[in-house]
Every structure is written in C-alpha cells, then in structure tokens.
Amino acid sequence: MLGTSKDIKNPGLRTLPPGVERFFVKGGGLSVIEISPEDKIEIINEEGKQICEIVVFNSKGKSDLSILNLKQNANADFSKKVIASDEKISKLFKKKNLNLSKAKSSIIFNEDCLMGEKIVLSSKDKCFVLIAAPGNPQNVHEQNPPTDLTIFINRANFSETDEQFVLPTPLNDPILEQLVKRKTAETYEVKAGEYIQIIDPGGRQCSDFLAFDTHKLNDGVESIIDDKATRTFMGSAYPGPGLFSKFYDGNHEAMVEVIRDTVGRHDTFNLACTSKYYEDLGYMGHINCTDNFNKGLEKYDINARKSWSAINLFFNTSIDANNVATFDEPWSRPGDYVLFRALKDLTCVSSACPCDVDAANGWNPTDIFVRTYS
Incomplete structure (x- = not known):
C-alpha cells in the first residue's frame, strides 16, 4: 500500500462496501488470495455445475485446510498441473515459499450444483488460499466448458485509506522502483526485452510517457515514439494487448508493445500539457509536463521543446458526435497499471501530470509509480 504525497478524497467510484473485495476465477483457471484471520470468503458458482478446488497454505507455506475448516477429499491435481505448466507462476510459488508438491485440496460444489449456489468460509489464521475452477479437455462434440467462479472477500480488519492507495504485488523482482511524485517527472533507462510497469496508485491520475531509442540518442538523433505512425499501423486510437499492441517511431520501427492494460482508456491525440494550455485558461506560470520533461531530459542533451507528443496514459479522451475533442476523469482505479x-534499448521519462484545473486528473493530481523488470 502507498500513501501518495497528496491524497484525494475519492480515488475511484467504488461499487462495493468498504472492506469487501471481489475476485474472479475464470473457468479452467485459478486465483491465489492472501487471507487474514477472521476474513470471510464467499464463493459463488455463477452458472452452476462447476466444481471448485481449494488449497490452503499456512504462514509457513504448508498445506493446511483446517484454517478454513475444510476437509481433504482430493490431491490438488488440477492446480498442480496448471502451475507446473507455467514457469513464471512456479517461480512465484517458490518465492512465496508455498509447497504445492505435497498439498491436499478440498473439492466443493459438484457437477449437479445449481446456478448461483454459494458457500461462505471463515479463516482462523493468516494464509494463502488457492481457488481453482477445474475443467476437462474440450471435445468438439460435447458442451462441457468450465465456467467462472466469483469470490467476495469480507475483510475483518481494513483501512479505507489503504484501499485508496494501492501498489499491486510486483510481477517479478524489480530492477527499478521509482516513485514519481505529483506534478513531477522522472527519467529511467531500460534494455530491449525488459518490462516497464506504470502504476496509478491513487486512481484517476494521468501519466505522460516518452521513450527514446537509446542507441540513436547516443549518436545525437532523437528518435521517439510517434503517435501518428502508431495509430496508422495499429488501426486504432491506441494499441492494446494482443495482435495490435506496438508503439512505433517515425522511422516505422517498433519501440514498445503493450503486454497488459488493466484500464483500457488512454490518449495518443493530445500533447503532454504545456505552459500555453494553462496560460490560455488564465493560469500564468503553471507547472506542466512539458517543462518537467525538458528539465529531466537535460542530462541526456535532449533539446528542450515547447511541447511533446507523449503517450498520455490513463487520460480519458474521446471525439463526440459533433467532432469535438472531449475528456473526463480517468477510468483508472487505485493500483491499475x-x-x-x-523492443529496443530505451531512455524513458514518465510524469505525474500536474493538471489541477480540470477533470484530467480528477481535479487533484497524485503520484505515479514505475517498476521495471527483466
């Protein structure tokens, strides 16, 4: 959890009461959730006829179903198979010291259970709970797909402040962890093949992103992500995970690709905010992303500009039916990223946009957090 340098009162529009968290277990998949003493776990069989496999690990990483008052009736075969097939997940289990090889499981529900059937479990101690929705291989002549389970966690002890400012668990061992304080920008470098995770800890906060080709930059050439080239080649307002996922430079060379996006609402049409934008509104001398970028990039001998064509992450823009460019508060929730x-060695800069005169940052700028991974 992270408290930003300038807390906002309503970081996101919660649909659940305080202390309640919702998780989804996709059919044929699994989820692992950290549980505290006296927390209640409600598991809902949304479509019915879906079994649920539960494995519980105590604080020492050993299998212990008694924490949830469950009895062993299976050997966690499905969970073991899924996790063994994914090297990254296996490494995460080892990192958390969770011993799955000797784990036992409890099967709840059955293949005849009704739609909406649910069970509520109460935890006696701190633990990790693995919840799976097992499925069999699909045959073309059968209609037997695994279906989703919905999980509600009712926390016995919680802080509304902690729920407002969230740093998700690192995806791996970070190379870099950088807090970008509100109304500032930070530079960092990554190698080809490394990952960049840009997180909105408080929700509803824009972060402008620039990436330069490091090798060309060392030769005095400023090759940067080009928004027009990207939109042209991707055929969309901005790339997303999947086939059309890459950002390009002006030489039509791919710079970065989107691996995961928990928001799905960004902007590539507008400039990073400039002094002129605020001056036109009557705010002379207002701090802005362009000046912050220029200051941060001085050490790379990058020429200052009046404006930068940045990737405006979390900026909620659109073109309405009258061909008018509009924007509203970001869709990002605390912890979204x-x-x-x-795809190349890159020199990057990320901002925590300082705009506090409109809805771009929910009327109150907060921090951004950056992690990089190998």
Missing part, C-alpha cells in the same frame, strides 16, 4: 515490453 499498464505493462510495456521494450
């Missing part, structure tokens, strides 16, 4: 993979 975008994960890029660098």
Whole structure:
C-alpha cells in the first residue's frame, strides 16, 4: 500500500462496501488470495455445475485446510498441473515459499450444483488460499466448458485509506522502483526485452510517457515514439494487448508493445500539457509536463521543446458526435497499471501530470509509480 504525497478524497467510484473485495476465477483457471484471520470468503458458482478446488497454505507455506475448516477429499491435481505448466507462476510459488508438491485440496460444489449456489468460509489464521475452477479437455462434440467462479472477500480488519492507495504485488523482482511524485517527472533507462510497469496508485491520475531509442540518442538523433505512425499501423486510437499492441517511431520501427492494460482508456491525440494550455485558461506560470520533461531530459542533451507528443496514459479522451475533442476523469482505479515490453534499448521519462484545473486528473493530481523488470 502507498500513501501518495497528496491524497484525494475519492480515488475511484467504488461499487462495493468498504472492506469487501471481489475476485474472479475464470473457468479452467485459478486465483491465489492472501487471507487474514477472521476474513470471510464467499464463493459463488455463477452458472452452476462447476466444481471448485481449494488449497490452503499456512504462514509457513504448508498445506493446511483446517484454517478454513475444510476437509481433504482430493490431491490438488488440477492446480498442480496448471502451475507446473507455467514457469513464471512456479517461480512465484517458490518465492512465496508455498509447497504445492505435497498439498491436499478440498473439492466443493459438484457437477449437479445449481446456478448461483454459494458457500461462505471463515479463516482462523493468516494464509494463502488457492481457488481453482477445474475443467476437462474440450471435445468438439460435447458442451462441457468450465465456467467462472466469483469470490467476495469480507475483510475483518481494513483501512479505507489503504484501499485508496494501492501498489499491486510486483510481477517479478524489480530492477527499478521509482516513485514519481505529483506534478513531477522522472527519467529511467531500460534494455530491449525488459518490462516497464506504470502504476496509478491513487486512481484517476494521468501519466505522460516518452521513450527514446537509446542507441540513436547516443549518436545525437532523437528518435521517439510517434503517435501518428502508431495509430496508422495499429488501426486504432491506441494499441492494446494482443495482435495490435506496438508503439512505433517515425522511422516505422517498433519501440514498445503493450503486454497488459488493466484500464483500457488512454490518449495518443493530445500533447503532454504545456505552459500555453494553462496560460490560455488564465493560469500564468503553471507547472506542466512539458517543462518537467525538458528539465529531466537535460542530462541526456535532449533539446528542450515547447511541447511533446507523449503517450498520455490513463487520460480519458474521446471525439463526440459533433467532432469535438472531449475528456473526463480517468477510468483508472487505485493500483491499475499498464505493462510495456521494450523492443529496443530505451531512455524513458514518465510524469505525474500536474493538471489541477480540470477533470484530467480528477481535479487533484497524485503520484505515479514505475517498476521495471527483466
């Protein structure tokens, strides 16, 4: 959890009461959730006829179903198979010291259970709970797909402040962890193949992103992500995970690709905020992303500019039916993020946008957090 340097009162529009968290277990998948003493776990069988496999690990990483008052009736075969097939997940289990090889499981529900059937479990101690929705291989002549489970966690002890400012668990061992304080910008470098995770800890906060080709920059050439080239080649307002995921420079060379995006609402049409934008509104001398970028990039001998064509992450813009460019508060919730993979050695800069005169940052700028991974 992270308290930003300038807390906002309403970081996101919660649909759940304080202390309640919702998770989804996709059919054929699994989720691992950290549980505290006296927390209640409600598992809902949304479509019915879906079994649920539960494995519980105590604070020492050993299998212990008694924490949830469950009895062993299976050997966690599905969970073991899924985790063994994914090297990254296996490494995470080892890092958390969770011993799955000797784990036992409890199967709840059955193949005849009704739609909406649910069970509520109460925890006696701190633990990690693995919840899986097992499925069999699909045959073309059968209609037997695994279906989703919905999980509600009712926390016995919680802080509304902690829920407002969230740093998600690192995806791996970070190379860099950089707090970008509100109304500032920070530079950092990544190698080709490394990952960049740009996190909005408080919700509703824009972060402008620039990336330069480091090798060309060392030769005095400023090759940067080009928004027009990107939109043209991707055929969309901005890339997203999947086939059309890459950002390009003006030489039509891919710079980064989007691996994961928990928001799905960004902007590539507008400039990073400039002094002129605020002056036109009557705010002379207002701090802005362009000046912050220029200051941060001085050490790379990058020429200062009046404006930068940045990737405006979390900026909620659109073009309405009258061809008018509009924007509103960001969709990002506390802890939302975008994960890029660098396709070249890059010199990057990320801002925590200082705009406090409109809805771009929910009327009150907060911090951004950056992690990089190998």
